[in-house]
Amino acid sequence: MDDEYYMRMALAEAREAYDEGEIPVGAVIVSGDRVIAKAHNGTERLHDVTAHAEIMAITAAEEMLGAKYLTDCTLYVTLEPCVMCAGAIGWAQVSRLVYGAGDEKRGFEQVGRSMLHPKTEVCGGVLSDECSTLVKDFFKTRR
């Protein structure tokens, strides 16, 4: 069970978003070797700009654990989180953030990492091509 394994699981979530007409982003939260939350973008379906994959995965994981902090968890997400989601990852003190494709336009790295917890380890670029191809394909069908 390595990073690519869980990123493929996040990609499966992203494909569900794609099939629902949502920008295809998926997220998975893992504690030890246990998957405690999976979610995909639902902003159109729910008419809710906060319904990003990461926000819904964090809410689900915390509800599942009955705790506010995800200090022993890794969050996998197919696209570099936006500032909103990075802020949520910071509040939850997620210990490790692994993302797929970078997002030069709306990614949090444009603003810096100050909203993350100082101890959060960040690893970008896992299955980057597959993750970004899915997003590009989505926008092609929309044009």
Added chain:
Amino acid sequence: MDDEYYMRMALAEAREAYDEGEIPVGAVIVSGDRVIAKAHNGTERLHDVTAHAEIMAITAAEEMLGAKYLTDCTLYVTLEPCVMCAGAIGWAQVSRLVYGAGDEKRGFEQVGRSMLHPKTEVCGGVLSDECSTLVKDFFKTRR
């Protein structure tokens, strides 16, 4: 119905949070002269770091309108939004953001305004003393 009127409504929400043992922050969203959402911080109660007043107010307002954008709305919040909430305010394209007390530690202004929509007007400091006193009183009772 001026900014102080709606900020007092947000303060009433913040006091509800206080009474529930939550960091006392309240938010109100107004469209025209109609209040379409009110919410207060619920992170402890819900074990959910994303349950900030602003996030819950935005989710409620968008559900109420059945629309993803709050382009004709003003969001009132008693404390300067954090980066997560400012990101959500940006995605929702809120036309006007009015906050009470500044937050030098976790406020979004530390990072800048790039996560807001370029057209969003920002006004800070409305009933600032009352808003910050409530937060300070809360932390005094916790020591």
